[in-house]
Amino acid sequence: MNLCTKVLLTALLTTSAGMLVMADAPTDVPVEPRTEQTADKPAAEKIQATIREVKGIVQYRTGDDQPWQKVAEGMVLDVGVEFRTGPRSSVTFHLPPDQVITLDRLGTLKLLDAINNDDSTIAKTELGMRYGRTRYQVEGAQDVEHHATIRSPSATLAIRGTQDVTLTDQRPGRASASSKGTRVYFRSTGSPTQVVFGSNNDSSTQSVEEGDSSPAESTNRKRTVDAGPSNARSKNEFELINNYELYNGKQMNNQGVMSFRAQGPTQAPTTQPSCCGN
Amino acid sequence: MPRPTLKNCLLAAMMFSSLSLMGCQSARIENPLIAPGVVNADEEQQLAFWHELAQRPLVANDEAFHALLLFVDGKDENTDYAGRVEALKSRRMLPGSFNAPADQAITRGDLAVALAGALDIKGGVMMRLTGGTSARYATRELIYQGVYPQGVEYQTFTGTQFVGIIAQAEDYQREHGRKETPASPVE
Numbered sequence: 534m535n536l537c538t539k540v541l542l543t544a545l546l547t548t549s550a551g552m553l554v555m556a557d558a559p560t561d562v563p564v565e566p567r568t569e570q571t572a573d574k575p576a577a578e579k580i581q582a583t584i585r586e587v588k589g590i591v592q593y594r595t596g597d598d599q600p601w602q603k604v605a606e607g608m609v610l611d612v613g614v615e616f617r618t619g620p621r622s623s624v625t626f627h628l629p630p631d632q633v634i635t636l637d638r639l640g641t642l643k644l645l646d647a648i649n650n651d652d653s654t655i656a657k658t659e660l661g662m663r664y665g666r667t668r669y670q671v672e673g674a675q676d677v678e679h680h681a682t683i684r685s686p687s688a689t690l691a692i693r694g695t696q697d698v699t700l701t702d703q704r705p706g707r708a709s710a711s712s713k714g715t716r717v718y719f720r721s722t723g724s725p726t727q728v729v730f731g732s733n734n735d736s737s738t739q740s741v742e743e744g745d746s747s748p749a750e751s752t753n754r755k756r757t758v759d760a761g762p763s764n765a766r767s768k769n770e771f772e773l774i775n776n777y778e779l780y781n782g783k784q785m786n787n788q789g790v791m792s793f794r795a796q797g798p799t800q801a802p803t804t805q806p807s808c809c810g811n
Numbered sequence: 812m813p814r815p816t817l818k819n820c821l822l823a824a825m826m827f828s829s830l831s832l833m834g835c836q837s838a839r840i841e842n843p844l845i846a847p848g849v850v851n852a853d854e855e856q857q858l859a860f861w862h863e864l865a866q867r868p869l870v871a872n873d874e875a876f877h878a879l880l881l882f883v884d885g886k887d888e889n890t891d892y893a894g895r896v897e898a899l900k901s902r903r904m905l906p907g908s909f910n911a912p913a914d915q916a917i918t919r920g921d922l923a924v925a926l927a928g929a930l931d932i933k934g935g936v937m938m939r940l941t942g943g944t945s946a947r948y949a950t951r952e953l954i955y956q957g958v959y960p961q962g963v964e965y966q967t968f969t970g971t972q973f974v975g976i977i978a979q980a981e982d983y984q985r986e987h988g989r990k991e992t993p994a995s996p997v998e
Contacts, residue, residue: 579891590857590858591858592855592858598871601858601859617858617862618858618881619854619857619858619917620861620881620978620981621860621885621978621981637978638977638978638981639861639865639974639978639981640978641862664865664971665972665978666913666978675915703974703975703978703979704969704971704972704975705960705968705972705975705976706960706975793910
């Protein structure tokens with residue numbers, strides 16, 4: 534092998550080795566200088582509740598082992614505060630920037646968590662209600678994204694919207710949620726699936742009760758009056774009663790479910806079973 | 812089959828009578844919330860009473876009538892059970908023949924009669940014919956009005972259910988003319 538060949542071979546090997554080393558080397562790309570958006574963010578800010586209105590008999594406590602004290606308008610309380618109200622009583626408090634929460638008569642409510650991000654564009658709130666009725670409202674039209682959850686023993690209501698929501702959980706009644714202009718996610722013990730209803734662009738009010746799968750089902754059930762002994766009814770009978778009117782009349786042959794034969798069982802029927810209100 | 816002896820018949824009759832008497836007794840509440848002579852005049856004491864009542868497994872007649880007077884009048888100046896019963900009878904919220912003991916669990920029927928009177932619910936034909944004092948028809952009427960859940964007049968309430976019934980009664984009053992409050996359901 535002559536000198537020229539050795540030089541070329543050496544150069545080739547060197548170049549190949551260098552390429553392999555460069556391929557394995559970590560990319561040491563210089564980091565762009567940090568801008569303000571990528572700088573270290575301050576921790577999300579826990580906010581305080583300001584009592585706006587008190588009606589009747591209302592008490593609060595700051596911990597499970599703390600005594601109950603009377604609530605007064607203008608008080609500023611931290612996260613973890615728990616309220617309770619008497620008959621014909623309510624308490625309304627404000628969470629910045631624009632959340633207003635009201636606990637109605639004969640209920641208990643605990644402010645489990647309330648956090649705003651550093652520029653107050655996202656507000657996360659979590660409430661725990663042992664029993665009673667709680668209303669969650671958003672004031673004004675500020676550019677804030679709200680993530681609120683109200684938990685009770687029988688239901689959980691998650692709110693993603695900007696208007697007006699109420700959760701009621703008071704035995705022996707059914708837990709229920711109503712929403713105006715807000716999309717909500719309602720899960721109750723009587724229903725295996727989550728019910729999503731309401732719309733951020735719809736100003737009408739919709740409500741769902743525990744065990745129902747939609748606002749329409751709740752409405753249909755509420756407007757049905759069963760004058761008979763409800764304790765003896767099966768689930769199918771309840772559905773039949775709730776939907777009785779939908780089959781255009783009160784005659785059995787218009788049910789769409791069954792009809793009576795015009796002749797005896799040994800002869801073929803002369804009329805076809807009616808269906809669907811025909 | 813051997814003929815039953817007199818001894819066996821008497822023993823069976825005694826057992827049957829004992830079981831019948833035990834089964835017919837209504838539940839009794841030990842350690843009621845209200846001590847004789849106590850008047851919850853302070854609002855804070857009243858609120859404590861309501862929420863302690865919500866934790867109870869059963870509600871005694873005395874506790875229920877005290878709560879009812881607090882709900883209707885905002886106060887209860889009677890210092891004993893006899894005074895509360897007399898106060899409710901004078902308002903026709905209890906039938907004149909009512910004589911259940913103070914520590915006996917309140918029945919849905921008895922409470923229905925009292926609530927129907929407090930809410931001024933006249934009811935239908937049968938309820939009016941019985942003067943509003945029939946536990947059966949008062950219960951059925953409150954079920955129809957949505958104040959009561961489905962059930963019968965001889966059932967009882969837990970503390971949580973009782974407080975819920977009072978809350979439902981307040982909602983009924985709001986719907987029928989009382990002042991709207993901030994946290995009522997969205998309309």
